Amino acid sequence: MALIGVFDSGVGGLSILDEALRQLPENDYLYLADSANAPYGERSSDWIAQRSLALCRYLANEGCDAIVVACNTATAQAIQEIRAQLSIPVIGVEPGIKPAAMHTQNGIVGVLATEATLKSDKFNALLATLPSNCRFIKQAGEGLVPLIESGNANSEETLELLAKHLEPIQDAGSDTIVLGCTHYPFLRKSIRKLLGDSITLIDTSDAVVRQLKRQLELLQNLSTKKDVGSVTFISSKNEDRLLSMASDLLSCDLSLHAVTTQLLGDIG
Incomplete structure (x- = not known):
């Protein structure tokens, strides 16, 4: 061991x-x-x-x-x-954007991550290696981590903030969402409540x-x-x-x- x-x-x-x-x-x-x-x-x-x-x-x-x-x-x-x-x-x-690009059916992938991750050289270098016909909707989940840290992952406040962050991803028609922060898998139930079961959630x-x-x-x-x-x-x-x-x-x-x-x- x-x-x-x-x-x-x-x-x-x-x-x-x-x-x-x-x-x-x-x-x-x-x-x-x-x-x-x-x-x-x-x-x-x-x-x-x-x-x-x-x-x-x-x-x-x-x-x-x-x-x-x-x-x-x-x-x-x-x-x-x-x-x-x-x-x-x-x-x-790292955010699972590569498996998401392989899985998406319509070529539109939402990426929910922290601002620091989305702006990082490492993330953008990885993004540059992926097919140009796949469109990534990048969304910073500002405020979600503190709510999860405080034990409020399933609260109404978290659900309302999450809905706000998911709106651009949903409006773009994404069929796949990358959970680009290790905190975000604890929001799976809330995401399903907001977007239903048809959308694919990717975490690594x-x-x-x-x-x-x-x-x-x-x-x-x-x-x-x-x-x-x-x-x-x-x-x-x-x-x-x-x-x-x-x-x-x-x-x-x-x-x-x-x-x-x-x-x-x-x-x-």
């Missing part, structure tokens, strides 16, 4: 952790939420890069064999530098965990003795609150794992 770090600005990365616990339950996990500084999507590129690197260094120093940067914004702004600085596998996440949790699995298979001397590993929830704000939200948002059964919490101290 391996010790895997999963890092996000807040609870969004729980969507990745959920899939990891489903596919790779035998490993131990450190889930690090920088909730004191969420959301990242409205912060400067330099701040995001420096903070993300510092947190990933912390996870590496804790003995992680691999790290998942389970935040689209942090991946877009910092993944290259993190990989350059650390000697362990670092898996990032499964692909990210499959890449993690491939990276782990390349590592040597990893024990496979345990059936189910432990999960430690680390928060820069309130570790008990993080555990409570994880219990609400995760579909996996946390009671099967040894669960502990930890408050993140000063990491310099």
Whole structure:
């Protein structure tokens, strides 16, 4: 088994952790939420890069064999530098615009993501590689992450704001929507309520965990003795609150794992 770090600005990365616990339950996990500084999507590129690197260094120093940067914004702004600085596998996440382009029937794809992700060089470089006959409707989901972070993913306030953000995507006739932030899979029910079941929703949790699995298979001397590993929830704000939200948002059964919490101290 391996010790895997999963890092996000807040609870969004729980969507990745959920899939990891489903596919790779035998490993131990450190889930690090920088909730004191969420959301990242409205912060400067330099701040995001420096903070993300510092947190990933912390996870590496804790003995992680691999790290998942389970935040689209942090991946877009910092993944290259993190990989350059650390000697362990670092898996990032990015909006699933490539699978969306392959799946769409009418060539119109909505991309709901943070402003920082949509403006990033990494995202736009990826966009430039895709077929020109596919039209992407880019929409920043401003305000959605704080609502999810506050435990209001299914509130009327969130539904109203989400409807506003989805309107340009719907008006354009999109048949596919990319959930370009790891927080947004927790809005699936609300999106279905607003747009129905015919629209396709794309998120990359499964692909990210499959890449993690491939990276782990390349590592040597990893024990496979345990059936189910432990999960430690680390928060820069309130570790008990993080555990409570994880219990609400995760579909996996946390009671099967040894669960502990930890408050993140000063990491310099």
